[in-house]
Amino acid sequence: QQQVKQSPQSLIVQKGGISIINCAYENTAFDYFPWYQQFPGKGPALLIAIRPDVSEKKEGRFTISFNKSAKQFSLHIMDSQPGDSATYFCAASIQGGSEKLVFGKGTKLTVNP
């Protein structure tokens, strides 16, 4: 019940295309869903996050779509650039509790020029 399942494991997109990464969860107590970007040898960087009271949140080229009934959320990267090539992790947590993040296993995104 504490798992967050992420797909695909790897993704190759052409420059200018849309990258879509999906996550699903089981625990309905989760109420905070961040996405992190990680470059090799670096720590994860917080990209964007959403709470279940909204269905979509957009920041620049990054959009989170959230489907509470399906217990799924996804990250869309519009106009993907080679500099977006990194590993992306979705996560979930329960606010007001220990707030520990439960991470998906990651998606390695490659954007070809």
Add this chain to the structure above:
Amino acid sequence: NAGVMQNPRHLVRRRGQEARLRCSPMKGHSHVYWYRQLPEEGLKFMVYLQKENIIDESGMPKERFSAEFPKEGPSILRIQQVVRGDSAAYFCASSPPDGSYEQYFGPGTRLTVT
């Protein structure tokens, strides 16, 4: 505004030695989290601390691992009698006390046990 700082960035230990990993949270942050990342894996929660208190250690192995966040100074993750399976990247994250819940990660310590 300096981010989360971790040191050392790389640590090599022989089996049976002790490893000490240090984390200084962002200025103004009083919550610290430790996560472990194995190669090609996501991050796994280990422990959540506030100043002088362990809030949640449900992800910590029962033996050899301990963590503290003293009133003064950095948070320390201590691994006694390291084994090869402890080789991983250890990340620290911090969050502010204002309830925003956003966790900001440090660059990590890459531990190699030989």
